[in-house]
Amino acid sequence: MKKINAAVRELGSTLHLMNSLDKKLVYLMLATSLLNAMNPYVLIIGNTQLLNAMVARRFNTAIRTAVVTYLLVIVVGLAALFIRQTMLISAARANEVLKIRIHEAWEQVDFATLESKEYFSTMNKSESSFRYSGGVRAFFAQLQQSLENVLEIITGISLLAWMVVYRITEQQTILYATIVVVVGLILLEAGLGWAYQHLTKQNIQIFAALMVLEKKMNYFLLEIVNTYSNIKSIKLWGMGDLIQTRYKAVWREEKKQNKTLVHIEYNSQIVAQLISSVAIVAIFTLVVYKMYLHLLPIGNINTLFAGVVQIASSVSLLVAAWQHLQRFQNQIQYVQQVFAISQPPRQTAASQPLPAASTPLVLQFDHVSFSYPNRGEVLHDVSFTLPFKGVTALVGENGSGKTTLVKLMLRLYTPTKGTIRLNGTNIQHIPLAEYTRLFSAVFQDYEVFDIPIDQNIASSTTIDQAKLAAIIQEWGLTDWIAHLPQGAQTPIGGFSGENFQPSGGQQQQIAIARAAYRDSRFQILDEPTASLDPIHELAVFSKIKRLSAHKPSLFITHRIGATTLADQVIMLQAGRIVAMGAADDLAKQSAYFQQLWESQAAMYNA
Ligand SMILES: Nc1ncnc2c1ncn2[C@@H]1O[C@H](COP(=O)(O)OP(=O)(O)OP(=O)(O)O)[C@@H](O)[C@H]1O
Structure with a gap:
């Protein structure tokens, strides 16, 4: 029941989205389905009346019935065709509108609120979902087909049911036979329905798997062979076969999944045919038997034949349309996710202000x-x-x-248990941008962007030139920046066409200068000297000490010797704090500190 509710809710939300693209689409779809479903039965009932009139030799009635029936069929058919074409043209336009909306949603995403690169995979998926599902046009075509088939099946079953039930109580044998057939059919159909549902689920899973495979191929094409450093390594280390074999495996897997898909669709059709044909044979036998007993006019044999054929073809079409529709439902969720992420986050009522600028700050991990x-x-x-x-x-x-x-301290991640507080307030309750501005942080995986060096340092296009010059001087960037054609205004990377590629150490210097530039209250340096040469390394450590007189800092380091620069040391081992205090005290009291000290001293002395 829960699953049905969820499916109905999802369909409702997709329809809501589609309706927002073009309001008349739903009405056009309903009208087409209704008219198309009506037509076969106008023909069936008209022909039955015609036959009954001929058998009774009422020729005038027969001619009138034929004229009215065929005129009605032509008018309804043409109207349905016209409305369906209008629906498909509108749907094609709505498809373009939806694509533009997806791109607009991407445009509106506030990068500062994203927490992982998962979002970009959702972006990719929202694109691929279009390719796999056929977009809005396919959705309305399938929905219209499904609805039309459902209406046809309901009408067909009602007609057959009428023929089964009509004058049923006039003969004991036909009454008992009907009860036995109906109960047997209900049980059998329930079993077949379950099998069909199972196949539909597999079908959807394969489509989800195909999208994962597409993501892997994109990874290969966009991240591996599209990066020069990777191609360089592939050549230098002869890794071509190794990498290519891996991606050939993805192709193979894709081929395999597609084969399974064909197999499942074939089985679904068999189950669907069984669903309709078993019921049809049973009901057919019952109704013919009733005609033999003269409980139904012989002309109704036409209704029986035509109704049965109509139901069988509607079931077969419904099977294919329903599975397509389910796939679409499954894939459109990525589009919905992109829309959800592009909405500005709602400010919670519990939003707490930062402590006043002059208040001393204390962070507490609890x-x-x-x-x-x-x-x-x-x-x-x-x-x-x-x-x-x-x-x-x-x-x-x-x-x-x-x-x-x-990263937890900086709110790049949220604790899975426990609370981090700033002067007693849970940091999650402080507006993110204000909280983040308290810190300037440099990580091992520091980033410099394809913008000019000065903007990289100031994190802005508005630059305090005097402050910038002082920082460039202070952090030793002057030597190499002075040799660049546009000095500190030289753009980095290929985006602007300059193609200036700073070395690893220069990039790290920019990242450290960025941290120094910001008027933050606390400085965090993750392994700040990892890619610096020994001369620069020594200079950075002594500057951290000097700067910390103005700005408190936390630095992550492997170099146990560097702890002598710190007022306090926190020692982590396998995710737990094992010691905390002044370096001198730890040197005397902490076995772990002594162990690290000795192993590193041995390395330097060797
Ligand atoms: N994004 C991630 N997904 C899964 N595991 C991660 C992720 N980032 C880090 N880890 C794991 O969490 C553990 C702690 O990693 P972390 O980077 O915090 O260690 P570290 O002490 O800074 O290490 P190092 O000194 O090598 O930089 C490691 O086992 C690492 O593999």
């Missing part, structure tokens, strides 16, 4: 745990207090959770 999706917990029940003052070093082995902890 029993915080975190798991990445599809992964076990990587941080376990972490509690500590971090005042925004002095220099804090966060130390731990690879994968111990240092970066994750900092």
